[in-house]
Amino acid sequence: MRFRLLLLPLLLAGAGYAQLAPAVAARQWSEMHQRGILDEFVELLRIPNTGEDPALMRRNAETIARMFARRGVETRLLEVEGGPPVVYGEILSPGAIQTLVFYAHYDGQPVDPSAWITGDPFKPTLMSGPIEAGGQPIPLPRPGWPSDPEWRIYARSAGDDKAPIIALASALDALRNRQVAIPSNLKFFFEGEEERGSPHLVEVLEDHRDLLAGDVWFFCDGPVHQSRQQIVTFGVRGVTELELTVYGPRRPLHSGHYGNWAPNPAMILAHLLASFKDEEGRVLVEGFYDDVIPYSEADQEAIAATPEFDDALMREFWLAETESPGLRLEEAIGQPSFNIRGLASGAVGEAARNVIPATATASIDIRLVPGMDHQVTVDRVLEHIRKQGFFITEREPGEQIRLAHPRVCKVSRGPGYNAVRTPIDSDLSRRVIAALEQAHGPVIKLPLMGGSLPLYAFEEILGAKTIIVPIANHDDNQHAANENLRLQNLWDGVETMAALLSLEPAQPE
């Protein structure tokens, strides 16, 4: 069954028929159908999506495709060699003068079930509040009964990034049911390997340039503002990863018999890592900041108009100071970051033994801002490592290399991509802001998001503008254990998606 845009002719004819504002339609709809929306969400969250099992990834994709097909969306899976399929869907309307594309991803970060309060990241559990505040498991509300806006659903990808998929589906229901006009062609694109750095995304975009063409791609990912206000963001940081391993003795040695004779790799790593940043958080890699394009005046105005939330965040995170003293969060993320994701050497706690470990490893991610190139940046990092006296290798170094070089660093380069930014004062940006403010009142407008999405490819390959409209709560434990979505963020998200799905086209000049 094709979803028919019943009211479109009326709207195009300029009929005076009183139409509901999209967000009002969405609100009325979701208030009446909370349980149904939650049931569909739970069904989706129940399917593991960490990417180890291709069959499970396909089950995610097929479930989403069915979900949208039920709503009259023409769906298909775009197959990817060696990766999970993309779910594609479209509703084309003859005469539409703009095409909107909606992006979300259905894969999630790896999980450590033992760290989850539910013991299972794929057993979606409604809680009476955040677990840190004593939230307890509760049953889903009865059909027709209201839920508390502060309840939360705990599951991997509840926030990142299955929530927007459910919100879009529910918004389609609302607009159709309330007969709200949709003056655009709509396309949907749900990716299954964003958390792995989207290794096949470029290939998919290149293989389907025409199918995926659009005026703007809306990226529905990430959290809203810490103040809980709706946010719209006009750029993203890029990202790249690398892992560094340094070496001590070939095998762990007794720390008494060889201590202060055999080099300790953990100490070598500490010196290397400390060399990357000064005590003020400034990255010391030569040229690291050289290509950074600073914020425009409009960008800075938008940030200035955003409520400052640093103090509240610091209290929430138990931080006495930040790593960027003098810069508020929105300013800090206008700069690139150098983040240690993990350290490992020997053992700590009860498992610690009196040895000099054989190796020490650090996993690193770097966030890039507009102007920076991810490969150039990693090259500069490697040059910095060389300047600290290390011989660099990309493979496990054997006897010959180890005996020839006092300092050896194995570097594994992960995937990466660059940042992008859409001018915040363009006509498109202004129409999007207007639609969202009609739904929510004043929204927060930011030139750049701290997190990363592979938006560069959409601009480069499809020539599309990109704008990010997230719906998840900022405290959703994204990427960590006990990820969750606050219910009010879901209801607000349905309104947000309804507002975007019915975005006004550009006025003819």
Next chain:
Amino acid sequence: MRFRLLLLPLLLAGAGYAQLAPAVAARQWSEMHQRGILDEFVELLRIPNTGEDPALMRRNAETIARMFARRGVETRLLEVEGGPPVVYGEILSPGAIQTLVFYAHYDGQPVDPSAWITGDPFKPTLMSGPIEAGGQPIPLPRPGWPSDPEWRIYARSAGDDKAPIIALASALDALRNRQVAIPSNLKFFFEGEEERGSPHLVEVLEDHRDLLAGDVWFFCDGPVHQSRQQIVTFGVRGVTELELTVYGPRRPLHSGHYGNWAPNPAMILAHLLASFKDEEGRVLVEGFYDDVIPYSEADQEAIAATPEFDDALMREFWLAETESPGLRLEEAIGQPSFNIRGLASGAVGEAARNVIPATATASIDIRLVPGMDHQVTVDRVLEHIRKQGFFITEREPGEQIRLAHPRVCKVSRGPGYNAVRTPIDSDLSRRVIAALEQAHGPVIKLPLMGGSLPLYAFEEILGAKTIIVPIANHDDNQHAANENLRLQNLWDGVETMAALLSLEPAQPE
């Protein structure tokens, strides 16, 4: 049955009866009884001894007690509240003018079975050589058949420290069977919690001062020289442990949304650890070296007479340089060490996620040399941490402490004890050297061992001299996975123990 020293009266009477040298008796005995010795060793190695299960520790103790009782030793278990029992044994001879005490420990370091080639550290396995050189599992030699001296038994504590227990038992068999005189009272003391820092040792020594009195305690622990020569060591480094945890955000945060705003604990830890040592391996803690008593002239002569093995060790361990450039190993261990045993923060490898971790932890052990006090040393380390701007707490810091202090370090102080050293040119030291050289030819004499044993307590409480006579191979993977004992070290060890058991008393002046 009490072991009767049949030939003692003859010897004391100065009879001209040709007596076998102790080491010769031991060699002849063990050559004929290799399989029996190995069977008894395997039986003992099969009993897990990491200390988690008190019942297993008791099974170790009871097995050893039975082993010595069978040889006529009067045995008993010295019970310890909250720890495994000490196995005590004695053979007292009326008229003996000296008392020798033999120490070993039957507990072992924690194990990670997945890192063992046998998959089970308590399934003793004879291998045709070191696994690094392609050693393969082989059956035990048939009774009466010879073994290859390069075969090795793999099991936790094969080297550290059950080997000397078997060697002592076999040496007693040899001396008794070949009717070699033992002109001393003999005592045996086998501890069960050395690897945990001997938390009840002082209590046991204080509770049994008379029972444990002796002229000298021989500590049969650690490895022989890297050249495979027998070694006798006249001191040990002390040791103490501590664990440091530093803090970032209260929970792991998305590294994009908060990267270079929220402080990264792994980077904070890297800076802290790097502050402890300069690039030349010198510890930068103020006063760290202040109380060090340097080697005497006799100490330095003994070291100079020891074959230098650094180059061979560096090749073996794939090291292009050491942490103490210009100092050979024996000199380096004359200094205290500051060793990072383990690092942990977030995750590395496949499990790495794009987060700013909440904490970062380093486990540290410090080796002390004569003159240093372990508590004073740790106090100095803590003072160093304070000088780096940290607030120090011994308990998990809550919201109030975290919000009040930009840098918080939780310190867990482990157990510790001081170094001791017996003058290498004393009469006792000379007689011990003579006995060992009669057995082995020239032996290596060292003023200090790099590893640690709680010898301070024996000197302080019992007034006994302490001398270390190890038997394990230096490449026994002590404290690590795939611990092993080279068979020739076991046979040599039986000779060594026979030489010590029959040590000549001091000549009347």
